[in-house]
Amino acid sequence: MHFFKSAAAIALLTGAYVVSADTGEKGDAPVTENNSDKVVYEAVFSSSNIEAARLNFTGTEDGVGVLVHACFTNVNASQPGPYLYHVHDFLVGPNKNCTSTGAHLDPYLRGELTACDVDAPETCQVGDLSGKHGKASLDARKGTWCTSYVDKYLSLNSDDEAFIGNDRSIVFHNINKTRIGCGNIVLANEMSGGGSYPSPNATSTGEPPIATGGAARVGASGLALGAVLAIGAMLL
Ligand SMILES: *[C@@H]1O[C@H](CO)[C@@H](O)[C@H](O)[C@H]1NC(C)=O
Ligand SMILES: *[C@@H]1O[C@H](CO)[C@@H](O)[C@H](O)[C@H]1NC(C)=O
Ligand SMILES: *[C@@H]1O[C@H](CO)[C@@H](O)[C@H](O)[C@H]1NC(C)=O
Ligand SMILES: *[C@@H]1O[C@H](CO)[C@@H](O)[C@H](O)[C@H]1NC(C)=O
Ligand SMILES: *[C@@H]1O[C@H](CO)[C@@H](O)[C@H](O)[C@H]1NC(C)=O
Ligand SMILES: *[C@@H]1O[C@H](CO)[C@@H](O)[C@H](O)[C@H]1NC(C)=O
Ligand SMILES: [Cu+2]
Numbered sequence: 001m002h003f004f005k006s007a008a009a010i011a012l013l014t015g016a017y018v019v020s021a022d023t024g025e026k027g028d029a030p031v032t033e034n035n036s037d038k039v040v041y042e043a044v045f046s047s048s049n050i051e052a053a054r055l056n057f058t059g060t061e062d063g064v065g066v067l068v069h070a071c072f073t074n075v076n077a078s079q080p081g082p083y084l085y086h087v088h089d090f091l092v093g094p095n096k097n098c099t100s101t102g103a104h105l106d107p108y109l110r111g112e113l114t115a116c117d118v119d120a121p122e123t124c125q126v127g128d129l130s131g132k133h134g135k136a137s138l139d140a141r142k143g144t145w146c147t148s149y150v151d152k153y154l155s156l157n158s159d160d161e162a163f164i165g166n167d168r169s170i171v172f173h174n175i176n177k178t179r180i181g182c183g184n185i186v187l188a189n190e191m192s193g194g195g196s197y198p199s200p201n202a203t204s205t206g207e208p209p210i211a212t213g214g215a216a217r218v219g220a221s222g223l224a225l226g227a228v229l230a231i232g233a234m235l236l
Contacts, residue, residue, distance in 0.1 A: 023123035024108025029153040031122075032162055035059030035066050039156045043170040045183025047096060049076040052144075053085075053172055053181055056188065057154065057164060065152035066164075068129065072140040072172065079180055082135035084173040087127030087154070091167050091184050098179035101169045104128055107161035126153050126162045136172075 036059040043055045051074035058067045075083060086104045093100025104112075105127030116124035116131030124132050132151060139145045155162040164185050172181040 022114060022117070022120070024106070024110040026108040028122040029108050029124070029126050029162060031152045032065060032155040032157070032160060034063045035154075035156045036063070037061055037067075040188035041156065041165055041185050042188045043183045043185045045092075045096075045170070045172075045181055047172075047181035049079050049174075049180040050074070050140075050172055053170070053183065055170055055185075057156065057185070059156050060150060065150045066154040066156060067148065067150050068133075068154070069146065069148045070129070070136070071144050071146040072136050073144040074142075075136075075140045075180075077141045079174040079178075081138045081140070081175055083140060083175065083180075084130040084135055084177065086125075086129055086131075086171055086173075087164050087185070088169045088171045088182070089127075090169065092169050092182045096182065098171055098182035101171050101179075101182055105162070105164065105168060121151075122153065124153075127164075127168075135175075 039059050041057040043053070045053050050072060053070075053072050055068065055070040060067055070085070072083070072085075075081065088101035088103065089105055090100060090102040092098065104125045106125040108126065110123065110125050112125075116128045118132060118134075121132040129151065130136065132153075133149045134147065136147070137145050153162055154164055156165065157163060158166060165187065167184070169182055169184045171179050174180050
């Protein structure tokens with residue numbers, strides 16, 4: 001905390017041009033460790049606008065990061081896509097109320113001002129899964145579309161700020177950010193009637209995610225800020 005405040009002060013004193021905070025007030029998200037591959041969390045939900053959403057979260061062999069599988073089935077074609085999905089702070093409310101889920105999981109206080117830069121995922125909101133790994137394709141309107149990836153910043157450990165098991169939820173949005181479905185993240189072995197996973201017929205091709213627009217982090221300014229922080233660190 002002190003480091004960042006001091007570094008910012010030095011940046012101002014040296015006249016460096018700092019555009020805006022590209023990363024969290026509390027810094028970048030650290031890469032998580034000790035995520036057991038025996039632990040499985042899941043979120044399964046449906047709504048009038050999505051027939052099924054199934055996500056699971058498991059640890060990895062080396063414990064670094066969390067392996068995410070996400071499948072979305074038959075999104076109502078009246079909803080504009082591609083679609084966004086995130087880990088949100090709170091549980092779904094009564095009658096599947098997605099507003100009750102609050103904001104995105106953002107333990108390092110990045111905020112919403114600038115869009116997530118896929119090339120610098122450590123600076124993104126921890127919960128911004130579609131920002132870091134790509135939006136759900138329009139193919140999710142025509143059957144089941146799936147994707148999977150390791151997210152290095154989610155945690156399955158309750159003492160980690162990026163833990164997703166402490167009454168968090170997943171919210172699925174249309175491209176206008178309207179919340180069109182949501183479900184709670186639960187420990188899989190505590191889930192009732194989990195059901196089987198659909199086999200996808202429209203699997204992610206690993207295409208690069210499309211930028212959401214908005215002020216994406218500019219490489220040069222990022223480098224400049226990095227240099228300023230490095231100088232700050234040397235002076236401290
Ligand atoms: C991971 O576990 C090891 C062994 O228990 C421990 O030394 C280390 O501090 C843990 N790392 C984190 C980030 O919790
Ligand atoms: C899809 O959305 C339209 C417009 O909101 C609605 O009229 C229709 O009933 C929805 N379809 C289903 C299957 O829910
Ligand atoms: C997670 O989801 C994927 C894709 O639907 C599925 O193949 C896999 O079996 C699931 N893993 C667990 C542990 O449930
Ligand atoms: C949904 O939850 C929000 C926030 O908790 C609340 O303000 C709103 O009244 C709820 N809407 C419905 C339809 O219950
Ligand atoms: C996926 O399956 C559904 C239902 O069987 C079918 O209507 C749809 O065309 C398929 N989608 C793709 C991309 O093959
Ligand atoms: C999404 O935004 C577009 C452009 O602002 C608007 O025309 C459309 O009605 C919106 N659709 C929904 C479902 O919110
Ligand atoms: Cu969201």
